[in-house]
Amino acid sequence: MGRRLADLFQGHPRLTVAALLAAPIGWLVIGYLGSLAVMLAASFWHLNELSGEVTQGFSLDNFDTIFSDEVYRTITFRTIGVAAAVTVTDAILAFPIAFYMAKLAKPRMQSVLVVAVLLPLWSSYLVKVGAWRLMLSEDGAINWALSPFGLHGPGYGTVAVWLVMSYIWLPYMIIPIYAGLQRIPDSLLSASEDLGAKPAKTFRKVIMPLTFPAIVAGSIFTFSLTLGDYITPANVGNKQFIGNVVYSNFVANLPLAAAITVIPIVVMVIYLLIARRFGAFEHV
Amino acid sequence: MLLQLHQSRESRGATTSSPSTPRSPADQTSVPDVRLTGLTRRYGDFTAVDSIDLDVRQGEFFTMLGPSGSGKTTTLKMIAGFEQPDAGKVELGGQDVSGLAPYARSVNTVFQDYALFPHMTVSANIEYGLSIAKIPKSDRAERRTEALRMVRLEGHGDRKPNELSGGQRQRVALARAIVNRPRVLLLDEPLGALDLKLREQMQVELKQIQSEVGITFIYVTHDQDEALTMSDRIAVFNEGRIEQLSSPRDLYEHPANEFVAGFVGVSNAIERDGKKLTIRPEKIRLIGEGDPTDGLVTERGEITESAYVGMVTRVKVELEQGGAVQVALQNTESEAEPGGRVGQKVVVGWRPEHAVSIQQGERTQSVQLEEENVS
């Protein structure tokens, strides 16, 4: 029997591929696309006003609310703005670290650094946000450190959200850039230098263009993670982000929450299209 | 005095020796393109390059030959500026460049892996150095076209490196380097990744291009055939030192020591009367009944191995006086079945001048001391 099965696959490579992919694709369709479909469908439902229970049936009320109510636009732009700021900050912070790891550190140091970069990801996200909440508080470490200079920390607010998100998502930027830099053979840098380019020029003409896809890959992480987060704004912010509105409506008004969730999805689709236009996926 | 010193250095180790390499008249008057003095590079306890002195003449095709880890690539990198010497200095055209960064040296390198910029077209790759040197656009295009013609890649300018074959990439790398008209072109095993046929073809092309542009080439390889085919002079590297520096012919015919003899070509080392001798396989013949043996050294022996390799048959002969030699027998058309059956008793013979006496030890330190006494 097994023999016959083997013979069957032998002559039919497509059948083999289909058999191998059936389980993961099935999972993808049911678990991933299915849940996405349910969520999108839910965005057309509405609430029974007495019981607060979800009533199924087609209606565009939720999208009408989102488009007509200015607060959702404000929140969307705020969220995108912070996501962009976090992405740029992380790219600027991550590049030198990743460059040191990939090109300058000795192999031993390299593995130590990779672990060091990944280490914060092993601890709970909530613990890290909690720690930042303490540091940013009125009597916290940041104000204490700044007070000798007559300065005052940002306190809780959008600036604090930007700081904390930049910190928390930084590894997601470092690792792709590190991997991207590692894929650049050292000989390319030598060749550029050999052809007369000073380090700054080599950086601009060789390293940057070759690392760009990796930076975009990292930015997809930092951007989308910031876009969806609600815990950091709830802890160190005083303004709402898309995630907070989804969260606060998730129980009270699931259809509206589902409709709001469409916003980051659309934003990400646009972001990915722009990234593709810049050739971010060409060398992947 | 200086000249004399260099001369003695060049023939270092070749004590039995040999007419010295003929020199071009230009060399006497001009400064060498590259001069290394006491050049040393250490990695921890390991000395990769051990106090090397070397002159490379203008317009010369100079090869650094040696096994991996012999220090040849490290030396090349110190000339290019990618490695800094721990001691000694590098001079280019009489100017000390030891402390300068690679971008400040008028040398260009063809890398072993070609190191073409994958995000740029062939043309952009070739113009890279020119654009950095702020050469005007029109001149750039002209020189790029010329370089592409030289490496026979006309019409490939708009391709990306990953659309080219290995040999084509190799040519682009060459064009990218020579288009800058450097004083010296450094080539780090540039043909290592190509298959045999292509490699042989490229050897010829490289040599042609070199004579066309007249740039000094310093070529690193571990392939003795390649070195012998292309070079004006060859420096044989071993354990961070130069074992011998001479013309390909001298190197082959008169190896300075056992290492060189063994590394360059097949070596038959035998000991006779307390002296170590080496004879190339093609210099030995099998002597049949009644063959004249005038002026030949002859010995008896027995064939223990025989291998047909096309143009020749290689046989191994155990000699009665001790030792064994490899003999290359031409498979000429006249012989229906060439000699060389295993077990056959034979007489081998060679001309006495082809049995080259060589140094016993591989270390050249003592040789060097002797030399210093001489000079």
Added chain:
Amino acid sequence: MSYANRHPARFAWLLVLAMVGVLAVAGCGGSSDSNSDEVTSIGQTEGALNLIAWAGYAEDGSTDKTVDWVTPFEKQTQCKVNTKTASTSDEMVKLMRTGQYDGVSASGDASVRLIEGGDVSPIDMSILSNYADINPSLKDQDYNSKDGQNYGMPHGWGANVLLYNKDAVQPAPDSWGSVFDPAMASKYSGKITAPDNPIYIADAAVYLEATQPDLGITDPYELDEDQFNAAVDLLKQQNKFIGEYWPDATKNISSYTNGDSVIGSSWQYQTSALQAAGENVDADLPKEGSTGWSDTWMLSSQAEHPNCMLEWMNWMGSPKVQAQVAEWFGEAPANLGACDLTSDPNHCDTYHAKDEKYYDQIAFWKTPISDCGDDRGSVCMTYDQWVQAWTEIKG
């Protein structure tokens, strides 16, 4: 590769769209039926009980060894208790609707939704022996009864108080104006705090009820459009002075400890915790009155272990357990018999358990619905509108 040219992404989108279409139009699964059959007796217990509760409402000694009223209950009834702690009313409603729980300690803003949704069962309270001793003020309220039917055992109550740092806020505030009136609130700009909860709109309504009688607010949870907009505007104005909308009691406490907040709406629980930790804070009930919460243990209409739940309700209504939970959580007990059993003899006084006047000043949380409950008819703003407005207020 030729497979790549078939645009699997496009295919996936089509698939999603097809699914969306089917689900949006046809829906999936019916809604639960309302169950108005009153429970009139307690039968044999089922050996297990699954609860949804506020933190501190069902202590089994795991937080503090001496605080345990679950273990004795388990011994007495043989009902093994599993407690799921919820942190918001919204979460409680969500959990109840999974049908996996037997009962819940619902606050007023959740209980109306549960009753209206048929998620909980009405009970003939005479079958629970301790119900007779419950504070009459807590019986037959909007948030625990409907159409003359009762939906559970009152648990206890508390007011939302004005908590302030005595060093930073002087003289002691006696009005919500300290946080709502721009003239006063601007003094504490950036250090005012408020609960991150849509029901906080009612607090603004309480303040407007006292300060702007023209609006004619009679019940802060039954707001018509004008009244509602006035409250929302007040809160939007307040927003610029707010340092933080506190998401839970722990964070509220840490904000006062770290100096990030100096004044705002809070609970007696936080006040006691901060005072116990040596912080120089105090709280009072402002002259305008306040909102508050009154919780009720309710029985799920889909309960697997209804008899264990009924036993639990009665247990929680007993004077001894009432004394324990009221002291542990920091609230006024529903059973006044508990006042003689608390370890702190002044507990009931501290929490004004018997203070009718204090009690009358409190508008207890209930879910806002369209029926205004008076002759205005069904023109009041519903809870989902409150939630949306809350989003706008926070900006």
